[in-house]
């Protein structure tokens with residue numbers, strides 16, 4: 001089968017590999033039908049993920065059909081349509097039992113697929129702990145509707161879940177990339193009084209205005225003054241930092257009112273400064289990133305009910321043999337791309 005593979009720093013290549021086989025009794029083999037490219041794939045390509053193993057198949061955003069299961073897999077069976085979770089977790093350790101699956105104590109836990117073990121930009125993938133890592137896609141939900149459930153949508157859902165939003169709140173979301181939009185969608189489910197999105201790119205601003213007209217949009221330059229002056233308590237009640245830019249951490253806490261919750265979803269390239277003397281008395285609550293992707297069944301239910309729709313994020317579609325072009329467009333942000341969907345089935 002063809003597998004898009006991390007050869008060495010700076011180089012991914014579509015190469016022929018044998019079909020994966022079951023290794024443990026809790027594994028499943030999934031025939032990948034649709035996958036996507038994530039910014040984290042680019043981080044691997046450019047050497048920003050030291051634990052990524054050269055030779056592995058990349059890709060950790062995918063949906064597919066269960067082909068084969070190990071004897072201890074109970075919740076899925078061959079023929080089931082499933083989403084695949086970006087995180088591998090045992091479901092049994094202290095952290096898993098408390099829902100902190102991102103910190104699963106299993107040596108193979110965490111972000112393994114498409115990083116430390118073969119991922120999903122290919123035709124078949126082996127998923128360890130399949131009962132935890134796979135979720136059934138309802139019949140009425142399409143592959144495209146379910147594509148982001150295991151990664152960026154799980155991230156947005158988790159961020160909204162821990163945010164303590166109430167219906168009186170002004171919520172600020174910094175960053176309207178694909179994870180920012182997923183966060184926005186999950187914030188909207190909680191019906192805060194007002195949502196402000198801060199974004200720099202004119203293309204993304206246009207996207208937010210077109211699809212979510214009920215949301216206010218500001219640029220980073222306008223953001224602080226606008227939020228502080230227009231909020232009843234001198235700042236946002238809840239802030240999501242999903243941009244991870246040069247100054248966006250500072251912007252996040254500066255836009256928060258005293259006693260606000262600030263959720264740091266972004267993955268930063270560099271350390272950030274926490275100027276405690278300037279913050280003294282502001283009594284902020286920071287919650288830091290690293291998705292606990294254990295709500296995928298609930299997210300799929302919400303998609304089925306029509307309450308979450310991430311399909312507008314899919315701006316481009318390619319077959320697996322054109323994945324090189326898909327990467328080029330995604331990496332260079334060409335042609336208004338937000339997310340690409342790659343059909344992994346051979347001959348499609």
Ligand SMILES: [Zn+2]
Pocket residue numbers: 038039040041060061086151152
């Ligand atoms: Zn990802």
Ligand SMILES: [Zn+2]
Pocket residue numbers: 089090091092093094095096097103104105106109
């Ligand atoms: Zn665990």
